[in-house]
Amino acid sequence: MKLPFERPLIKKINAGMPSKFGLKPTIKPIEKVDGIVVGDLLEKYGSPLFVISEQTIRETYREAKQAFETRYPKVQFAWSYKTNYMNAVCKIFHQEGSWAEVVSGMEYDKALHNGVKGSQIIFNGPSKSREDLVKAIENDSLIHIDHFDELFLILEIAQSSDKKPKVAIRVNMDTGIYPKWDRFGFNYENGEAWEALNRIMLSEKLELVGLHTHIGTYIMTAEAYRIAAAKLADLAYNVERKFKHNIRYIDLGGGFASKNTLKGAYHTGIDTTPTFEEYAEAISGALISSNLNPEKLPVLILETGRALIDDAGYILGTVIANKRLSDGRRSLIVDVGVNMLFTSFWYEHEIYPAKGETQFTEETTIYGPLCMNIDVLRAAIDFPVLKSGDNFVIKRVGAYNMTQWMQFIHNRPAIVLIDEKGESHLIREHETLETIMHHERLPEHLSNI
Amino acid sequence: MELKKNLAISDTGFVFDANSGESYSLNPIGLEILNYLKQGLKDDEIREKIMEKYDVDASTFDLVYFDFIRTLQQFDLFEKS
Numbered sequence: 184m185k186l187p188f189e190r191p192l193i194k195k196i197n198a199g200m201p202s203k204f205g206l207k208p209t210i211k212p213i214e215k216v217d218g219i220v221v222g223d224l225l226e227k228y229g230s231p232l233f234v235i236s237e238q239t240i241r242e243t244y245r246e247a248k249q250a251f252e253t254r255y256p257k258v259q260f261a262w263s264y265k266t267n268y269m270n271a272v273c274k275i276f277h278q279e280g281s282w283a284e285v286v287s288g289m290e291y292d293k294a295l296h297n298g299v300k301g302s303q304i305i306f307n308g309p310s311k312s313r314e315d316l317v318k319a320i321e322n323d324s325l326i327h328i329d330h331f332d333e334l335f336l337i338l339e340i341a342q343s344s345d346k347k348p349k350v351a352i353r354v355n356m357d358t359g360i361y362p363k364w365d366r367f368g369f370n371y372e373n374g375e376a377w378e379a380l381n382r383i384m385l386s387e388k389l390e391l392v393g394l395h396t397h398i399g400t401y402i403m404t405a406e407a408y409r410i411a412a413a414k415l416a417d418l419a420y421n422v423e424r425k426f427k428h429n430i431r432y433i434d435l436g437g438g439f440a441s442k443n444t445l446k447g448a449y450h451t452g453i454d455t456t457p458t459f460e461e462y463a464e465a466i467s468g469a470l471i472s473s474n475l476n477p478e479k480l481p482v483l484i485l486e487t488g489r490a491l492i493d494d495a496g497y498i499l500g501t502v503i504a505n506k507r508l509s510d511g512r513r514s515l516i517v518d519v520g521v522n523m524l525f526t527s528f529w530y531e532h533e534i535y536p537a538k539g540e541t542q543f544t545e546e547t548t549i550y551g552p553l554c555m556n557i558d559v560l561r562a563a564i565d566f567p568v569l570k571s572g573d574n575f576v577i578k579r580v581g582a583y584n585m586t587q588w589m590q591f592i593h594n595r596p597a598i599v600l601i602d603e604k605g606e607s608h609l610i611r612e613h614e615t616l617e618t619i620m621h622h623e624r625l626p627e628h629l630s631n632i
Numbered sequence: 633m634e635l636k637k638n639l640a641i642s643d644t645g646f647v648f649d650a651n652s653g654e655s656y657s658l659n660p661i662g663l664e665i666l667n668y669l670k671q672g673l674k675d676d677e678i679r680e681k682i683m684e685k686y687d688v689d690a691s692t693f694d695l696v697y698f699d700f701i702r703t704l705q706q707f708d709l710f711e712k713s
Contacts, residue, residue, distance in 0.1 A: 188688035191662035191700040193647070195707065196655040507699065511706035543659040570692070 190568045192543050209542045210567055213535040213576040216497050217601040221537040221574050224499060224599065229613055230574070231500040231519045233585060233598040237275055239495035240581075241603070244279045247491060250459035255467035257482040261305050263437055264290040266488025266582045267496075271600050271610040273297050276491075284486040288315040295322075305434070305486070307353065307395070309333075309367060316340055320348045327351045327395045327434070329368055334379060341388040351393030351434065352379050356414050358398050358407040367397065371414050380418065384426045391428065393484070394418055397436025401445065401489070405457045408435060409465035416473030419481060429476070434484035435466055441493035443530040443579045459490070489582040496581025498524060498596075499537070502573045503552060513547045515569065519577065520551030520558050522591040525584055527560050534561060537574035541567045553592055585611075590619060633701075634711045635669050649709065656707065661686070665700065 214221060217236045225232055244260070251258040261284035262276035268290060273283070274297055283294035286308030294304050301322025306315070309329040316333075317340055319326050328334050328350055341348050353368030354376045369376040383391050394415045398407055412435060419430040439462055444452040470483065500519040508514050521527050534549065547566040551558035560577075569575065588595055594614035599607050638650040645658035647666070658666060661682070668678045679693055704710060 185687040186685060188682075188686040188692075189659060189661050190696045191665050192659040193656050193662050193666070193700065193703055193707065194658075196657055505699065507702055507706075511703065570696070 189541075189543070190570065192545060192568060194543075194545055209540055210535065210544060210565075211540055212538050213497075213578070214538055216499070216576070218605040219601060219607055221499050221576055224607065225501065225574055227607070228597045228599055228609065231498055231523065231596045233523075233580070233596060233611075234497045234499060234607075235269070235272060235581060235598065235600045235610070236495045236497075237600055238603050240272070240275050240492060241279060243491050243494060244276065244281070247459045247485075247487065248279075250463040251467065251483065251485065254463045255470065255483050256480060259432070259482050259484050261303075261434075261484055261486050262491075263486045263488030264294060265586055266437075267492050267585050268293055269585055269598060269610055270297055271608070272492065272585075282484075286310075288312060288318075291315060291319065291324075302349075305395075305484070307397075307486075313340065316348075317344075320344055320346050323349060325349050325351060325392060327353050327393075328379070328383075329353055331369075331379065334382065338386055338388055347388065347390050349392045350383060350389045351391070351395045351432075352376060352383070353395045353397065354415060354418065356396060356398070356411060358410040358414075360399060360402065360404065360407045362399065364397070364399050368395070371418070376418060377421065380422055384422065384428065391422065391430065393432040393434055393481070394430055395434035395436060395484075397486070398438055400438050401440045402438045403440055403455060403457065405461040405465040408462055409469045411435060412466045412469035413473060416470055416475050420474040423476065429479045430481050432482040432484050433470065434486065437485070437487040437489065439487045439490035441489045441579060441582060443493060443526070443532065446529055446531055448531075492581035493579045494581065496579065496584065498577045498580050498584070500575055500577070502569045502571055502575065504571055505568070508548065513545050513568070515547050515549045515566070516552065517549060517560065517575065518552050518593075519560065520553040520591075520593065521560070522551075522553060522558075522589040522593070523584065523595055524551075524560065524577070524580060525587040525589075526580060526582070530579075531564075532560065532580065533578045534564060534566065535576050535578070536567050536569055537576055539567065543567065590614065594618065633669075634672070635666070635704075636709055636711055639670070639709060641666055641670065647709075649707075652708065654707070656709075662700065665697070666704075669704075 216234050261282040264285045282303040283299040284305045285291045285294050301324045304324040306319045306324050307327045337348050354371050355365045355368045356371035357363055369379045383389050396411050396415055398411050415433045422428055440456045442452040442456050498519055500517050503516040503518055506514045544565040544567050546563055548562055549560040551560055597613040598611040600610045601607050640648040645663040647656040
């Protein structure tokens, strides 16, 4: 019986530059996703392949819900469609009790298609057409106004509608973090938000139901949410005092960080990302200690997307080739490109081999399959030397990739959901040439070559 | 190609190049191959020995072996011919 073969390796020892985290641990492979062997999934559905764990989605959602419900009496989650609007994913969140939070007419229609009641759709974003607004008003949806032009358009539509539009305003503010997002909504500090609220209340044509903010993305400090919640509570209290009108909900938006590591970060995301408890403590603490009438506390709405779905997503792939760069560094070409893994532009994604535990690694650059210089998944990662045809797994890719992916050069991969019983279900087919050409039209004079 | 004469190779896979002062670490098969090279075995002989002992075919071995040799060249571990 012959011994298993491992590729011969030699590695330079950089004395005097020990890892700040101590000795390098053994790289453990990810052999299975929710009980199914990686190789079996790729054989059945093709490579590359997105895989979503239903169990992880439900567990993460329940963890977040519990963190907030144990600290604040009235909590409602709204699933952020833009983060991942695969119908199967949205339906899991809706089954768990989430409303829908959409930012376009397309997403709005998708939420309706998924069976969400109009009154449980929050319509955010800077770009709502007249048709979108008419539909949302007709369905009693919650319209979060982004700018004065939109406010005046809604007032105009309300003139001829027998429905009183239910509106909130989006508020931008200084919460002590950088960058300060001021391109969405009305500013708190310069009085614009208060002016918008006055216009809404004085018009008497709109029903002011909520106040909304979304302070940024991947917010690494829960304290920023404490400031945001306090400022919204302040606005709600002023409305209550001036107009004797109680705001029904305060929507803190999303922006909670996931456990991915940002490029350039000194520590890993696992070590630095605030927990749901920390975010919940900051937000509910600010609302409860505000001047708001405790008898009529508003519902707290949360639209967190990334932190709820990132961990549930994996992309499985296959090594195409090994290659030495001109300076001797190893590089790996794989079949997962930046076109389908958009988040690789800002995360140092965790990548694991699908089998073979090893301590022998080499600094490797991992390139995608695109014939484009920007197609780099990891510029430098200590990685075992895999050979052509070997499989690998990239963790925490559930957020934004399946919505921001681009069809470019290659067909986009299939998406599979593994249910709580460990059964796999195809939820989006692998694209084909027909998928790409379906919407193309050829002028008659170009039909012959 | 001949490995540098003053290359110290330990049984645990530690390599020290007295000329440059650089140190290297090897995995077990890398160590085995480096020792064969030090003994002056030719590529064909090394292939034969590895294939006798390990579960690997000739083309797979050649692919990774010549990559290993290129890495040794990159680290300047051969005598200048």
